[in-house]
Amino acid sequence: MKQNRLWAWIIIALAAIYFIVPLIATFIFSLRMRRGVLSFDSYVSVFSDPRFFSSFGYSLGIGAFTIVLGVLVVVPAVYYVRLRMPWLRPVMEFVTLLPLVIPALVLVYGYIRLYNSSSWIPFTGSVIGTDILLICACMTLALPYMYRAVDTGMRTIDINTLTEAAQILGASQWTILSRIVFPNIFVAVLSGAFLTLAIVIGEFTIASLLNRPTFGPYLVTVGTNRAYEPSALAIISLLVTWGAMGMIQLLARFAPKTARKD
Amino acid sequence: MAEEFLRIEKLVKAFGANQVVKSVDLSFNKGEFISLLGPSGCGKTTILRMIAGFERPTSGNIFVDGREITNLTPNRRNIGMVFQAYALFPNMTVFDNVAFGLKVAGKPKAEIAPRVAEMLKLIHLEQLADRYPYQMSGGQQQRVALARALAPSPRMLLLDEPLSALDAKIRVSLREQIREIQQNLGITTVFVTHDQEEALSISDRIVVMNAGRADQVGTPSDIYNRPATRFVASFVGTLNIIDATVVDPAANTIRIGDGVITLREPIGALKGGDKVSVALRPEAGSLSESATGDTALTGTVVSSHFLGSVVRTKFDVGGNQISFDMFNAPDKVLPQPGETVTLRFAAGDLLLIKD
Incomplete structure (x- = not known):
């Protein structure tokens, strides 16, 4: 028994070393911009670059619209499938997994072919159109995470009975979705939203091929031209991701409690 | 004459090839408390859900207060409902x-607050207005669910096994509270339960459901004392079903074991020698020292069980095992196995059972 526990600790320690050592190395490297001393010069350099803020801000904006679109598509879809067409769930599971299997490159080539400036729906013919295309593509990439987060959230509440209880009290479908379903899966939606944001912030392929100035292409440009700033950006990206995860945990405390005390 | 409020006409519900409600006709009066009683899968909840609008009937019609509601969506029916799983938001x-x-x-805010306060007062939970469902016991949650259902002043109230998830003590107190509130408001109520004691104790009338059909509709006393079918007799209360042979149809006499008994109700079209079933409640009769007569059965004691307030004794009469109950008393001597006993009862207690 003790032997097993020792092995468990050894494996945990090895895994921790595997994950933490590169992070520490990256962080230390990012502090070595000034010769001979550790400094935050690379971070100052990153934050003084206006392209950092413009690309990060642009990605945040795209991320926000992607989240809104994702919530508007996924929440009602998961709700109606659970409520009225439970037999469709395996199909939903399969379809939402496709973005993990099909490379983003294939997706964006498909988009460009279908929505180029000489097509019937010329999305790429304008900046707004291309942004819309980017938002749709990002939503598709985030679909596996958003779907699973929302589906898990709905599994924790008795959606059928709550819907019937609201219906018999006179509520319309919109009232049920907005005042009963959504508030009760809010934390699940949030976790899906933060995962979506993390994907959008780091997305390179689609933004690059659609020629949109997001954070992903900026990271690559900086990475190819500078030495220390990419490490600083990697650490900043990690902090943003961890911050998002921390927000999920924090907001979960304010979630409506569904546990019953019988 | 009582005013008809809810009418169900030739209601049928089928899920694929499985017909769960088979042409049910029912009529309930305004202000009545009706229980749909039956075992799992008998169709009682499906009927309730069709009244609520959650299921669409395969055929048939539902009328409330003279107006057909068969195809109305649930949110346009103005019906209150309490669910087994509380279903509080x-x-x-x-x-x-x-x-x-x-x-x-x-409704305007100025109207909502006093109405909610009135409802919370009705269920004696005024002090818990700020609590969340997870901060309350099951009984409290179900009372809130009742208040929520009654708050918009619905035309009728549907209760879908609202007491099943509660423990025994709370179940009894809550059912009394439900009945009291229902009588005070005079609201027509349909209550679905599989618990016969619950149905018998709070209903004005009971519909006993069996395999998608309404076997009998009647007052609790009718259902218990004059069951119309063998199913009703066996489902409601404990009942001895006794195999007997017709002796003389004209004289309404039957033979059970060695004894010949005269029934009060006519035997009908049967002839001498035909097999019939009769029913006898365990509490209908008492032990007698005297010799057998036309309303007595004599047999050999098989077992005696002490059940607290009563003692249940099982004795054998011509192959039929018959149970009877007697009130417990400290000085009572239990009949011992092998002892011969005579059970005397009123002729009207023995019921002819139709299958």
């Missing part, structure tokens, strides 16, 4: 749960 306080129906109906 977890993200809302007690106040908001009770106010939900009123808000949806577009």
